[in-house]
Amino acid sequence: MYGPHPGIAKEIFTYLLIMKTKKTIVLGASPKSYRYSYLAVNALTAKGHEVIAVGRKPGAIGKTPILTEIGEVPDVDTITLYLNAENQKPYYEKILALHPKRIIFNPGAENQELAALAEANQIEPAEACTLVLLSTGMY
Numbered sequence: 001m002y003g004p005h006p007g008i009a010k011e012i013f014t015y016l017l018i019m020k021t022k023k024t025i026v027l028g029a030s031p032k033s034y035r036y037s038y039l040a041v042n043a044l045t046a047k048g049h050e051v052i053a054v055g056r057k058p059g060a061i062g063k064t065p066i067l068t069e070i071g072e073v074p075d076v077d078t079i080t081l082y083l084n085a086e087n088q089k090p091y092y093e094k095i096l097a098l099h100p101k102r103i104i105f106n107p108g109a110e111n112q113e114l115a116a117l118a119e120a121n122q123i124e125p126a127e128a129c130t131l132v133l134l135s136t137g138m139y
């Protein structure tokens with residue numbers, strides 16, 4: 001047999017998979033299956049990312065519970081927003097305190113004020129679609 005030992009290949013694959021996963025908070029999560037936040041939670045989970053779903057009402061998306069508050073979450077890579085600019089305001093302080101690497105402003109969630117605050121705190125703001133980023137391998 002040529003090539004690496006199957007056990008070693010599996011270990012390398014597992015390591016690479018873990019290194020590519022990004023702890024993500026989905027803010028504006030909804031248990032309604034027609035909502036984009038619902039689709040995003042499922043897509044992120046399917047790609048192996050750790051997801052914390054936060055919404056107005058408790059519930060669940062698959063096995064992912066929907067929390068009603070953002071708790072203390074260490075090592076957040078991404079916060080992806082599914083709230084309009086006005087509904088984001090109560091979360092500014094918590095979002096900035098978590099100091100994620102980036103904030104994704106999905107369509108309808110664009111917010112120049114929060115984007116400027118993010119940049120001032122060395123957080124990358126991105127006007128993008130989480131679902132498109134995932135489907136194109138750009139997440």
